[in-house]
Amino acid sequence: MANTIRASVIQSCTARFNLSETLDKFENLTRLAKERDGSQLVVFPEGFIGGYPKWSTFSCFVGERISEGRDEFVKYYNAAVEIPSPAIDRIAEVSKATGVFVVMGVIERDIGTLYCTAIFVDPVEGLVAKHRKLLPTACERFIWGQGDGSTLPVIAKKFQSFVEPTRTVETKISATICWENFMPLLRTYYYSLGTQIYCAPTVDSRESWESSMRHIAFEGRCFVLSACQFATEKDYPPDHPVADASNRNPDNVMINGGSLIVSPLGKVLAGPTRKPEDILTADLDLDDVVRGKFDLDTVGHYSRPDVFQLKANISP
Amino acid sequence: MANTIRASVIQSCTARFNLSETLDKFENLTRLAKERDGSQLVVFPEGFIGGYPKWSTFSCFVGERISEGRDEFVKYYNAAVEIPSPAIDRIAEVSKATGVFVVMGVIERDIGTLYCTAIFVDPVEGLVAKHRKLLPTACERFIWGQGDGSTLPVIAKKFQSFVEPTRTVETKISATICWENFMPLLRTYYYSLGTQIYCAPTVDSRESWESSMRHIAFEGRCFVLSACQFATEKDYPPDHPVADASNRNPDNVMINGGSLIVSPLGKVLAGPTRKPEDILTADLDLDDVVRGKFDLDTVGHYSRPDVFQLKANISP
Amino acid sequence: MANTIRASVIQSCTARFNLSETLDKFENLTRLAKERDGSQLVVFPEGFIGGYPKWSTFSCFVGERISEGRDEFVKYYNAAVEIPSPAIDRIAEVSKATGVFVVMGVIERDIGTLYCTAIFVDPVEGLVAKHRKLLPTACERFIWGQGDGSTLPVIAKKFQSFVEPTRTVETKISATICWENFMPLLRTYYYSLGTQIYCAPTVDSRESWESSMRHIAFEGRCFVLSACQFATEKDYPPDHPVADASNRNPDNVMINGGSLIVSPLGKVLAGPTRKPEDILTADLDLDDVVRGKFDLDTVGHYSRPDVFQLKANISP
Amino acid sequence: MANTIRASVIQSCTARFNLSETLDKFENLTRLAKERDGSQLVVFPEGFIGGYPKWSTFSCFVGERISEGRDEFVKYYNAAVEIPSPAIDRIAEVSKATGVFVVMGVIERDIGTLYCTAIFVDPVEGLVAKHRKLLPTACERFIWGQGDGSTLPVIAKKFQSFVEPTRTVETKISATICWENFMPLLRTYYYSLGTQIYCAPTVDSRESWESSMRHIAFEGRCFVLSACQFATEKDYPPDHPVADASNRNPDNVMINGGSLIVSPLGKVLAGPTRKPEDILTADLDLDDVVRGKFDLDTVGHYSRPDVFQLKANISP
């Protein structure tokens, strides 16, 4: 067990598209994970900074966009953050102050296009990488652009062993956002770079998400840390669309959580939780990755490069 | 003027997602273009086969799809055609019977994904090529996939001179669908292959469309033949969404036409028309292309390959 | 629902490595699936013909094989079948007599090497294809060879609609054996060929198998029909190794079943069953594949061929 | 509307190749734009300093140049300015005095070669950048050299909000001269750097220019500020060539104006004007850029980098 670190997934939500309030939430939750649970790494959900405009249509119809939708987009655009920017700096400061490595979903603004991005923030080095979602799903396609192959990092990070503090634990960390998790070639690419701590920020709160997370953990022989937003109507601006406009209620669930942590053998270590705000913490014994690779290494002894070859284009 | 052919753009619409009826329309309009105007090439609008589901949202919201939307998609999926298939065969038969070269927008079905495609049908050789739209716009992104670089044909086609029937007129034909016309790199690629008859099937019926067609004709030094759908509420199934559900009227305009033909010097030769069903015909003097290239050849003497290089990846 | 067929997965086991007895079982179960449930397609588990030598080690050690292991292999070799051979003919006869399409796991003998194979038997055309497992797992690697890219069929098969008998239902069928289901590139390849009825003969009877089958159904937007063996000690020869030799009991479970059928939206339609012998039957509405592809087509609109390219070498 | 600045395009002409007189005109017009209209940014036409020698041939023939032409070029050469130089300093002084940001077309002298250049002059920082026209058109090719990739700036500039003076408005400004506007790769490059205020100094006064400006605004989702010269025969030296030497008249139009301002959605905000001297002013709501990018970002979500890649060589 010496080869172990402690990690958490955070179930929470954006504060009504309000950046400063959301950063406060981030800071409080990160400090709590550190102080209460001793966590060394935390994963926040998809779009935690910037927000996930659930149930919006941005007044888009096939063949038409109207001005209301454009104005809504301006607001959403302004709620997003550039990378780097002061918001990212603040995240890095909290990471530094607590010593916690942060993986977080943010809405990134780059000139005219928004991206659904995950950032990796190191307590010592600050922002070390980002990953832009490759394929937005359905309506997301008219608010977010597509990332390219240049932001598919797998980060090498050394932690102090949680069990034997004098020992160093070497890990590799990646992030796959929401339905990217259903892209088998992307997953294979991450496996091929040796991901061990496979973070999955998401807003998919369906019951079946757990099945997929378990499958991926098993298939990739990696820890899966899936952080989902849990949000109710009161977590959105009062005029935000909801599932049933005739029945608005501050406590109606918008996004239903379901965050969980799974081991490389497919065992659920924590969660899925349905609490509005929750921190799930688990000890990740990195040797479990090796135990799992023993009989299944889909990018090593369990691949057939003579039959199937995956080519990745990682140029910008 | 000897180097001239006669061509038409067809302003019409899909018949309530009904394939057989729409094929009848196609046949009648093609025969009319031939018999009345002597046309040798006709261009039909975007999605003429399969239909353009204007004002639909397919019950998509950011973060949610519901079963009504999926069922609507099944219907739309079934209205699309495979390439090849009997519907394509019928188009080829009409082309053969009339001697008219056909460029037409169709919704193409390929295993699980639909594409917004333009087909090129030759009176002698039948289906010779297709082009899949590279980038659906906004809501279109959840009903159509993205084409790739392998379907960007510029077709070489020899016609009989309309003026001197014993003479052969050599042409090059391409198709760019709707807002693809706003992709400067795609246009440059077509220019670089020598397109002369730049067909632009569309459903963009805004007034400003004419400006873009004129610009493109001038920039590319090519004839632009833009065919737009004109459709009213009665051209859709009765339960189809409309702009204002409280004010349904069979004659309310859904798509407003605006088809036109422009010369390589940016002169409007015919249209824009706002008639519900119309055939615009013009004589295309291919020598005008040369005349235009004299002082502007954006892929030749008017390019700066030392500063800007365009690389196209046309592999599937 | 008109686009529906009815299909079954069979949970059963090989009869003590006895070919003729196992073929009798096959015939009885197939007839029952047809007569009782009206099934049009049945899927049998991995190694149903030939058998799965659970708990054997074939007296292999790292660096040594001893004669007992070689003799055990001779027996196992003789229990396997060639393709074609009289055993395959009998399967084809039953398929013909009942009108049931059969997908079945068999141990195939080819000169000196055994393969873990799935066969596809059509009521009219007889044996139409086979698939050899690409990668045996752990100990399987010293009893079975590796298949190559030439046996990765996706079979196009037209069935009579179960609901509207005058209508034809077009389907595509594939087979992926046991832990091949954890090979993301193989799955992607099958998706790219349009598999809709993804058969998964297996002997993996762990609880977590259900998660993976649900994930795959969802990821691939296909029906997953997983047939697992259920076997007890009495289903093996008396001298066959068992989990605990000190506690032999005819009713001790060797392989624990868990067969199930999942829809393209990840919903479990039948099972998982833990009965020793069971037939699970479900109606497969092929339109559900389209409903699913609407928002997820990992080999169409939800792929990123510019970033990831999968090359398959399917030459022998 | 808080994110708004006020800007003007100046329609005017060079004063008979007279530098000092032309600088006076510049100062007067800039002060007027500021004082009358409150303008914060002004765009002057192509070749405003140095002049556009319309109808000259510089006595060039295919295969021959004669001394008269050479002498004419000496004069034109001397009318041009170096960058920097006292003329540029004076422009900077006016900019500083008025607080107006200036984009202006000048004929630049660099040792033996002239360039058709646009300069960017900031009220605080003075001359901040220049752009040399990449490709002179036709006869221009024997009086001007070609710029290279090192002078393709997009300037980041913060203005005071015109509506809420306490607020800062961040903008990006570029310049594209005359028929450079028909170079799709150059435009794409500017889009890729985030241009929002796309200045288009020109002498193209054809009616169709408006179409192209509208197209570019829409395609690039930027404000287009096109300033054209308006000149009559009296604005040239008396011996300057004219369209019809047999019918010289001081009021004959040499260049016909047509300056205009277009919004990122393709709407004409001001002009086109045909007045001899005119200042067109409009409020530029920078949020309109975002509104436009919402559904069209040709260098972001509406590009296909997997299919088309633009490489720019910006080294000198």
Next chain:
Amino acid sequence: MANTIRASVIQSCTARFNLSETLDKFENLTRLAKERDGSQLVVFPEGFIGGYPKWSTFSCFVGERISEGRDEFVKYYNAAVEIPSPAIDRIAEVSKATGVFVVMGVIERDIGTLYCTAIFVDPVEGLVAKHRKLLPTACERFIWGQGDGSTLPVIAKKFQSFVEPTRTVETKISATICWENFMPLLRTYYYSLGTQIYCAPTVDSRESWESSMRHIAFEGRCFVLSACQFATEKDYPPDHPVADASNRNPDNVMINGGSLIVSPLGKVLAGPTRKPEDILTADLDLDDVVRGKFDLDTVGHYSRPDVFQLKANISP
């Protein structure tokens, strides 16, 4: 005889899976070969670094792996080395210090998979190449992955003549591990690249091994240097499996050696030795290779490329 070098094969074993102790053994044996025998090249057995877990089963059964096996694998995984890594550096240092070229079997760790690898270490250039075993045998298949065609090096190396020190001897060196020696196509490939010093690290200590080494030397017209481990029970950890658990004895033989050196004409130059630790040294007259090729060059005049063609895929 001037074209002669002196080379040794080392018969020894891994020190109880202990890396540092094994590296000490390596250093001592290499120094002895150099100082006592004057050797210029030494070959160490298969898996010398990392170890060969003879008689283990890693608790694998057909269809089952249990946690004891996984834990055993973690240990074995940790005993393996990455390439490069400090262990490889130390080997290079010894090579440099002694001037001896080293070919050695190591267990290589690459992300999740282990490989049975041979490394080539040059006194001047350090690690120059590696070869991963293409096909593990039987139980090895669940602990090691398969190498691919990209690690099949034949190294060109110039030695000082052992007989005439002023003269340079050009050689080509390859490595084939254990039962790879029974892969006729692999051998042919190495012959085709001109191997002259065919190293064969192994743990096959059967009496018949000598026959195969003689055959290969004759067939390939190369020197064969086969180094086998010799290990007793005391060379393994106390809890390591043995042939007969009821009769453990520190001196029981686990691997029986049999290292030898054969000339290109099939003559045994040294060995086979059955001593626990031994260094066999021979003078290799490279002219013997030519002498042998005179009447048998299986990749030249003694091949039939019109009838048999070998294609090698050496891409990764």
Next chain:
Amino acid sequence: MANTIRASVIQSCTARFNLSETLDKFENLTRLAKERDGSQLVVFPEGFIGGYPKWSTFSCFVGERISEGRDEFVKYYNAAVEIPSPAIDRIAEVSKATGVFVVMGVIERDIGTLYCTAIFVDPVEGLVAKHRKLLPTACERFIWGQGDGSTLPVIAKKFQSFVEPTRTVETKISATICWENFMPLLRTYYYSLGTQIYCAPTVDSRESWESSMRHIAFEGRCFVLSACQFATEKDYPPDHPVADASNRNPDNVMINGGSLIVSPLGKVLAGPTRKPEDILTADLDLDDVVRGKFDLDTVGHYSRPDVFQLKANISP
């Protein structure tokens, strides 16, 4: 042991290039093998019919051939047999009479060229196939031509079980002549066709031959039946060249025998014999092939077709 046949290799020699006498020898030895040993298959050496002209040079020099050599060739030519021909008929009669399957080396005459051939004669079907040596060695090259890919048969033959006469034993038989045994691609080809009884008629009587036969048996997992000539000077015409013309002695050994039989696990079942005339007989348990393939099938599970591909051209 039920899957067993009994087979013999014959060590003998041609009778002084005398056909009839040699056929008598054949008949006697075959009957003896049958009657004394119960043999069902016999293998005769290379060139048994026609003879092996050991020590001849046919008066060839580099650059010159003289008439004596030509005359010698005429004699040798006449001693050879056509296939078919009366000599072959006689062999078939003996095979029929005794029930023994015969594999025999013969010198075949085909118009102007001689070939070193092996024939396969079945007791029931007579001559069933022949194999022509692909590559004569050294001087053989001026007396024999090269066979091509069309005579590389592997014969399927059913024998009566020697142990349980009511049972049928299925076998596959091939022949590889002399140094063809050093052609790894040829051997691989035979392995790929499933040879189990690998006959090796030869005249290579070196001590090292045994090593190669053992290696091949092990590598190919087949029984190797190597029949070598044993001849003394008296077995040649009196004027035939000898090793030492100054020391002619009727009993001087010309070819030294060494026939042997090896099992698929590399174990020598009979021989090597050095007797002038000898019949070695062994029981071949075909299950040993399967036992051997269990851990080594160089053309099945122990091949790497992704890395190495062997293409055989078997057209005439």
